[in-house]
Amino acid sequence: MPTFDVVTAPLASAETAFIAVSAFAPASGERTDPPELGPDTEAIATALGMDLLAELRALDFDGSVGSTARVPTRGALPAATLVVVGVGTRADAGTTQLRRAAAAVAAAAERVSSVALALHTALPGIDASDAAQAVAEGLLLGSYRFTSFQSDPRPFELERVVLHVDDATEERVRRAVDVAAVTAGAATLARDLVNTPPQAKRPPALADRVVAEVAELPIAARVLDEQALIDGGYGGILGVGQGSSEPPRLVELTYAPEGATRHVALVGKGITFDTGGISLKPSTSMETMKMDMGGAATVLATIKGAAALELPVRVTALLALAENMPSGTATRVSDVLTIKDGTTVEVINTDAEGRLVMADALVHASELEPDAIVDVATLTGAATVALGDRISALLASDDDLAEAILAAGAAAGEPVWRLPLASEEYGERVEGAIADLKNSGGREAGTIFAALFLHHFVGEDIPWAHLDIAGTAWAGEAHDEISKGGTGVPVRTLLRWLSD
Numbered sequence: 001m002p003t004f005d006v007v008t009a010p011l012a013s014a015e016t017a018f019i020a021v022s023a024f025a026p027a028s029g030e031r032t033d034p035p036e037l038g039p040d041t042e043a044i045a046t047a048l049g050m051d052l053l054a055e056l057r058a059l060d061f062d063g064s065v066g067s068t069a070r071v072p073t074r075g076a077l078p079a080a081t082l083v084v085v086g087v088g089t090r091a092d093a094g095t096t097q098l099r100r101a102a103a104a105v106a107a108a109a110e111r112v113s114s115v116a117l118a119l120h121t122a123l124p125g126i127d128a129s130d131a132a133q134a135v136a137e138g139l140l141l142g143s144y145r146f147t148s149f150q151s152d153p154r155p156f157e158l159e160r161v162v163l164h165v166d167d168a169t170e171e172r173v174r175r176a177v178d179v180a181a182v183t184a185g186a187a188t189l190a191r192d193l194v195n196t197p198p199q200a201k202r203p204p205a206l207a208d209r210v211v212a213e214v215a216e217l218p219i220a221a222r223v224l225d226e227q228a229l230i231d232g233g234y235g236g237i238l239g240v241g242q243g244s245s246e247p248p249r250l251v252e253l254t255y256a257p258e259g260a261t262r263h264v265a266l267v268g269k270g271i272t273f274d275t276g277g278i279s280l281k282p283s284t285s286m287e288t289m290k291m292d293m294g295g296a297a298t299v300l301a302t303i304k305g306a307a308a309l310e311l312p313v314r315v316t317a318l319l320a321l322a323e324n325m326p327s328g329t330a331t332r333v334s335d336v337l338t339i340k341d342g343t344t345v346e347v348i349n350t351d352a353e354g355r356l357v358m359a360d361a362l363v364h365a366s367e368l369e370p371d372a373i374v375d376v377a378t379l380t381g382a383a384t385v386a387l388g389d390r391i392s393a394l395l396a397s398d399d400d401l402a403e404a405i406l407a408a409g410a411a412a413g414e415p416v417w418r419l420p421l422a423s424e425e426y427g428e429r430v431e432g433a434i435a436d437l438k439n440s441g442g443r444e445a446g447t448i449f450a451a452l453f454l455h456h457f458v459g460e461d462i463p464w465a466h467l468d469i470a471g472t473a474w475a476g477e478a479h480d481e482i483s484k485g486g487t488g489v490p491v492r493t494l495l496r497w498l499s500d
């Protein structure tokens, strides 16, 4: 990942390989109208001594978010190439657009070692710190590559980013860039873990990796192995894990800074590979199922980020790790499992395994009596059907908590949409005929059914929110700051929420 320098010199003097400036799309929204140069761009155009607008029009540059044009400086500036990046119309430009534009700059600078840019501090209504954080996140996340398993990797060559700012904002920009290094670094860890092949992250090995990840930070780690899970009555995690030759684990991480005023428990689904079990998935549905531990990766990355940012919040992170495999020892369809709180569940479908491991972890979380529980899970294909791969589903028992997470998602550039928990309408559907509950209720409203099932295991009176990231934890194609494969969503949202 590139490192940042913050300087107050004029951008035109930058001695980096590239310099990047921004431009707005025409306010009219008409592609035929010329884009509008950003305030930082006028000075560069003058130094170049060219009609930059005419040049951009010739290059078919329209200023839309993330569009880029390269203009050679032909010796007029120390930097050989000027990259102009679009941030959309002036009216729409916000931190999300800046983050996306910065990722486009990173993509354009893939083969050079350094780039300089002027921070676009002139966007009305956007604070310089927020702008700086968004730009730095875009550059960092946009230059992500997962190369650990390649024999001849071709990583990003971009090593250094120089941010040109004015005296008034210099200090705040420095601080914002430091925050961005943490948030983007945390999202990068989540991406790495999701992208890791499933044979390299089977539950005991992943638990070890998690413990190693927090070793240098003020985070305590406790791993419940299979004996501890048996002793504690974690029948959901054990039932899901029993088909695998590697046993399940529950990892509990605690960050308890002095003077913390609230305690938040984060619970993550950590199915290291989801074959569906005896209710085996078709092969194409299985292709991306190494991502089924995206929730666990998220809560690990978030607690690490919270500790690195020294946030004054007590955080407990629970990672429910199991491998869902079909075998002679696997849970059968119609077996009954007993969750940690004594609730019995008939397993209608062994592919609805996430809610079974989450049930135990939510009971464990509730026993800690936190002020709020937020769980994160790649839980239902139905979330993808409803909202696609760019919007996470949120279901919550508490309106204030839901509003706060929606706002954090919007600020972080990770869209979240709330679905109703609908206890009145569908609450009875989770009730079982043979056991207390059943783990599947058919195709209709699958995301709501799963959330209602989870809600059963959350302590009464504990505000609870559930993020279903089945659609968003993985990207089939790269776009904006999102790389192909693991996305790191919703780590930035949770860190934002914990910071507020």
Ligand code: BES
Pocket (backbone or CB within 6 Å): 274, 276, 292, 349, 351, 352, 353, 354, 378, 379, 380, 381, 382, 384, 439, 440, 441, 442, 446, 470, 471
């Ligand atoms: N891990 C899957 C959900 C999923 C699907 C995540 C697609 C990412 C992309 C989950 O364990 C699952 O299989 N859910 C079933 C539940 C059903 C059997 C009630 C589903 O959504 O089909």
Ligand code: MN
Pocket (backbone or CB within 6 Å): 274, 276, 350, 351, 352, 353, 354
């Ligand atoms: Mn499944």
Ligand code: ZN
Pocket (backbone or CB within 6 Å): 271, 274, 292, 351, 353, 354, 378, 379
């Ligand atoms: Zn799953």
